[in-house]
Amino acid sequence: MKSSSLHCWIVVNGYLQHDKFSSLALFLQASAVRKGISADLIRNSNLIPVIENGTPLLKGTFEKLPDFVLFMDKDIHLARHLELLGLPVYNSSTAIEVCDSKAKTHQALANHGIPMPKTLFPPFTYEGIERKNLDAFKKIGSELGYPLVVKEAYGSFGEQVYLIPSEHEFLEMVNKLGHRPFIMQEFIEHSKGRDIRVNVVGNQVIASMQRKSEHDFRANMTAGGEASSYTPTKEESDLAIRCAAILGVDFAGVDLLFGEDGPLLCEVNSNSHLLNIYECTGINIADSMFDYVMDDMRKRKES
Structure with missing residues (x-):
């Protein structure tokens, strides 16, 4: 594939020494390479945000700044610092911060007609x-x-x-x-042990899965749930897309509950783990993420 000439950083946490996070980073890097993007995996622990004489600087083990950053961590101060340096960061520091807190997420979605549990x-x-x-x-x-x-x-x-x-x-x-x-x-008794993960990129649903647990009120796979490919209804898709748009995320995993009268918002994950849904559906969401970023970078250059 012809190179896009873009260079990116995929920022991950330097202290999470777990195979699932390492595998996700490599999964994302492989997708970037397929899209012709030069991608470096950068640990947040190798970047030191500095403000000197009122000017934001960045110290660390890197040769040059990238064209954009795919921020797969929750180090809000680092993400915001990269934005201060003028770098496009996906997702933005503001979006990550709001999604990282379930309290902030629900309050940010208030007054928008989003159905959610009391x-x-x-x-x-x-x-x-x-x-x-x-x-x-x-x-x-x-x-x-x-x-x-x-x-x-x-x-x-x-x-x-x-x-x-x-x-x-x-x-x-x-x-x-x-x-x-x-x-x-x-x-929400009606949704006990089951929910839907809807992965949104831009204003599109890319992939979805239903998670079920026979022995836990939580459907998460880490808690023992099992996943199957799922085709969301229009109402479910529209709800996921609306939530992502209100929160300003470029891409997210939106979790929905089965309410008796329709879907309910459970939470929004700005740093959604992509490997489970890839194994479940065969859909590589990372490819869609980089397509979205390249299109956005092109629009930035033209504007």
Whole structure:
């Protein structure tokens, strides 16, 4: 394939020493090469953002800055620093930051007519300051009913998500979480152990899969769920595309629940893991991501 003459960095976390993340990085790099893009895998730990005399600089083990960055990490400060240097970053630091927090995601999607589970936000406390009066949480439990779902604001692969059966266990969980940010939601019984992952690139659905678990209320594959290829309805596709557009993500894995009256937004993953859906559907979303980026880079050059 003729080279596009573009050079990119694929930024990954330097401290996640796990095969699944290494495999994803190589998967993305291989896709870039197929598209004729020169791609370097760069660990965030090898880049040091610097502000000197009010000017953003970047120190690290690299020869030159790239034409664009595919940012596959959640190092928000680094992503924003790269943008300060004038580099196009996909996804943007703002989009990654909003999607990284389940609390920020749901609030960003409010007032847009996005169907989602009823969501409540806990009273804030500081680190080391125990919530001794839990009356507010007793009211929250009455509002949502039991069982209810507690989700830590930051977490991946279905971890840090808890199904709480009673007030006693709810108050225990609140004390256990302490100052860590979390949200509380109604439990969607109709979607117990099943959900949909819809991968969106630009304003298009590229691939989808349904995940099911026979033994866990979470459908995530890391939690033991199994996946099968899935063709989303128009309503499901439109919802995923709308959520991605509102949050400003160039590409994302949008998770939907099966509500009794239609799909409900569960969460939006700006750094979606692409290997599971590739193995499930045979669709390489990375190819579509680089097609999107090359088209966007062309538009930037022409404007």
